[in-house]
Amino acid sequence: MQEIFEQLEFVENPMYERIISDLMEQQYSIVEGFFSADEVIALRNSLLEKYEEDAFKKAAIGNRVNEIIEKSVRGDFILWLNELEVNAAEKTFFKRLNNMISYLNKTCFMGILFKEFHYALYPKGTFYKRHLDTFQNDDRRKLSMVCYLNEENWQPEYGGELVLYLNEYGKEVAKTIYPFPGRMVIFESQILEHEVKPVEQKRMSITGWLKTR
Ligand code: OGA
Numbered sequence: 001m002q003e004i005f006e007q008l009e010f011v012e013n014p015m016y017e018r019i020i021s022d023l024m025e026q027q028y029s030i031v032e033g034f035f036s037a038d039e040v041i042a043l044r045n046s047l048l049e050k051y052e053e054d055a056f057k058k059a060a061i062g063n064r065v066n067e068i069i070e071k072s073v074r075g076d077f078i079l080w081l082n083e084l085e086v087n088a089a090e091k092t093f094f095k096r097l098n099n100m101i102s103y104l105n106k107t108c109f110m111g112i113l114f115k116e117f118h119y120a121l122y123p124k125g126t127f128y129k130r131h132l133d134t135f136q137n138d139d140r141r142k143l144s145m146v147c148y149l150n151e152e153n154w155q156p157e158y159g160g161e162l163v164l165y166l167n168e169y170g171k172e173v174a175k176t177i178y179p180f181p182g183r184m185v186i187f188e189s190q191i192l193e194h195e196v197k198p199v200e201q202k203r204m205s206i207t208g209w210l211k212t213r
């Protein structure tokens with residue numbers, strides 16, 4: 001009886017299923033509509049409010065105990081989120097995220113136990129040079145996630161494209177992704193090198209990692 005109940009509880013989610021198959025086939029997935037337009041606006045407002053309060057700091061490279069600020073590598077400003085101290089917008093963010101994590105753990109045994117997320121703001125003229133997200137001596141990072149919080153009228157010529165360097169049959173292929181608002185990109189942290197091209201307008205996102213033991 002217990003088993004029947006557990007099976008009934010499981011509802012297949014087409015969006016999550018697509019993410020899973022994309023990750024298996026191409027090591028990344030681009031998702032539109034993971035958050036509603038209103039949720040994106042609420043997150044952007046929350047980011048901007050904290051940025052204007054000067055809560056952000058210059059992003060560093062290296063791990064948290066060994067930080068180096070290197071403007072020639074990255075120029076963004078970040079603010080780490082604490083899931084225990086969230087406002088309404090961030091609460092919804094974590095609710096959706098946790099829902100997806102439990103789905104991934106249940107259906108693909110991904111073993112995601114930890115997560116870490118920050119807001120990021122790239123002022124005009126900044127970028128993040130090509131890198132791998134596990135360079136920070138943190139091999140527990142399994143999936144990288146970025147959700148763009150830019151204004152609705154974001155144009156391709158504003159720059160700030162995310163470029164993923166894929167390996168297709170032994171050949172390097174650059175996949176360019178525009179940071180349109182509400183778009184979410186998920187990719188394999190340990191495998192895909194990537195960069196953020198210079199921006200012409202301030203570029204906003206919420207970025208983080210799903211981590212294993
Ligand atoms: C990062 C990163 C990509 C992006 O913060 O490590 O690569 O599109 N971000 O903002």
Ligand code: MN
Pocket residue numbers: 131132133144194
């Ligand atoms: Mn990165």
